Amino acid sequence: MQNYVFLVIAAVTTFAAIRLVTVKNLVHGALYLVVTLLGVAIVFLLLTAEFVAWVQVLIYVGAVIVLLLFGLMLTRAPIGKTALDRQQRWLAVPVALALFGVTVPVLWRFFEGQSISFGTEGGNTEALGTEIFTRFILPFEVVSVLLLAALVGAVFLAKRD
């Protein structure tokens, strides 16, 4: 059952991501990004990482998309294919395809036969919180300082002086 759900979600996610980088209307691109992020969140749920999935929905679909749409609106994005692609587009396709073609066979060779075990004991949110606040307490604090620095930096940069 999970296999079929994963295949469908993976197909939808990849399609939405490809549309995101090829679409002509930039606002539609932001909506395709919503589909991509939700697909990744569902895959997180399939991998029994429900807290990461809901953080993904809250932060990415809730906050990041709104921020990106603000960015699109405020910069009055042009609409039209010719204005959207750079001249090196013909170079970007081989680079992306070559990376995919090199990486996937290596992954299949080294992780063939390993399968993901689905936990049966229910959620792991409590264990995740315990891990964050005991073993990873120092990185957690460093990340909060980094967020504060990013906040101050963003306010300073966007301030009209």
Next chain:
Amino acid sequence: MPVTWVLTLATALFCVGIYGVLARRNAVIVLMSIEVMLNAVNLNFVAFNNIVEGSRLAGQVFALFVITIAAAELGVGLAIVLLVYRNRFTVSLDEVNLMKW
């Protein structure tokens, strides 16, 4: 579910993100492509968390850290994009070449 499926999906998303970064001209779309690439990395973290014995959820914690840092990066990046638009009235990456040789 074989772990290679998840890794293949993550690789596909990462390559699409690479294409977006290289081929798109609008700076906001480039930021979106970077978000897609970071999501691919998160998929790998969570998948490996499930197959590595005794990982004690380290992969999921790192995925949370990556999400946090992606949000910080996006905030600063959009501030820079807005600043560039205010000064030069364009966010086209072909025309913002002040620091390029």
